[in-house]
Amino acid sequence: MKKLLLGLALAAATAASPAWAQTDAWPARPIKLVVPFAPGGTTDLIARAMADRLTRELGQPVIVDNKAGASGAIGSDFVAKALPDGYTIGMATVTTHAVNPAVFPKLSYNVLRDLAPVTQLVSVPNVMTVSPNLGVSTMAQFLAREKEQSGKLTYGSPGPGSEANLMGELFNQSARTHILHVPYRGAGPALQDAMAGQIDAVFDNLPSSLPFIQTDKLRALAVAAPKRIPQLPAVPTFEEVGLKPVNDSSWFGLVAPAKTPAAIVDRLQAASARVLATPDMVATMEKFAGTGVGSRPEAFRALLESELKKFKTLADAGNIRLE
Numbered sequence: 001m002k003k004l005l006l007g008l009a010l011a012a013a014t015a016a017s018p019a020w021a022q023t024d025a026w027p028a029r030p031i032k033l034v035v036p037f038a039p040g041g042t043t044d045l046i047a048r049a050m051a052d053r054l055t056r057e058l059g060q061p062v063i064v065d066n067k068a069g070a071s072g073a074i075g076s077d078f079v080a081k082a083l084p085d086g087y088t089i090g091m092a093t094v095t096t097h098a099v100n101p102a103v104f105p106k107l108s109y110n111v112l113r114d115l116a117p118v119t120q121l122v123s124v125p126n127v128m129t130v131s132p133n134l135g136v137s138t139m140a141q142f143l144a145r146e147k148e149q150s151g152k153l154t155y156g157s158p159g160p161g162s163e164a165n166l167m168g169e170l171f172n173q174s175a176r177t178h179i180l181h182v183p184y185r186g187a188g189p190a191l192q193d194a195m196a197g198q199i200d201a202v203f204d205n206l207p208s209s210l211p212f213i214q215t216d217k218l219r220a221l222a223v224a225a226p227k228r229i230p231q232l233p234a235v236p237t238f239e240e241v242g243l244k245p246v247n248d249s250s251w252f253g254l255v256a257p258a259k260t261p262a263a264i265v266d267r268l269q270a271a272s273a274r275v276l277a278t279p280d281m282v283a284t285m286e287k288f289a290g291t292g293v294g295s296r297p298e299a300f301r302a303l304l305e306s307e308l309k310k311f312k313t314l315a316d317a318g319n320i321r322l323e
Contacts, residue, residue: 036075040188042205071159072096080114086264098307102315117300118254125225133197156190207288
């Protein structure tokens, strides 16, 4: 009997050893970092900045893979269904991991069940910009123009049900306006159409809009931040212009498929935190008015739980549901 038990124990240990070896050796090959939006948006910019530096930190290529569509649900679902081996990870955003679950009843992934939180990477302000063709430079001028052309002005977002879409609807509620929503497959295309005068305004994360604001291709009317930001000192916050409900900033993080070994999640979090603390990355984030975080997985999970509740309450109050 003792020999039988010993044999079973040895067999179990032998069967498990490849998994241990794989975890110990991670990363032994390139890692795919899925961005659930088109190139050119803030999620993509942050992902590429992180990927370049994580490549050096981990000693293996970290390759950005854009999988856009359905307000980020396609890319997020891809990560949720990937092998939990540490070689597929994804960008998490307010849209994909807080808003989508609140507004899409048939969402194909469950944020807390199907994905393992790794770390909150960055927090950034949001911004409302307008096309120079509109001929307004301040929020007061914009609101006056909207009164004259109620129901005719338009705003773009990265997609239906996106954080920017809810921001636009919050703006409409708070300012008592009727700006029409035009959804895109990412912030990049929306910004291009605003610059071309095809739409009137864009709600967006600041990093992807900032270069166009600084080159006068777009005009910023207000930022969503606790206070004015150094990069745009003349631009008021939404709270300053009487629209406090719209004054929420945004966050970005990393997730992995559920059941990814905790040792791999911990290594990825630690590597990300080291990258975010480097002077090079701090300077990069400051250009965008972003703040590096690098939180532990449990802290990021707590943030996700809080944000899920917040946006569900908001979606329920506004009866916002999408198929």
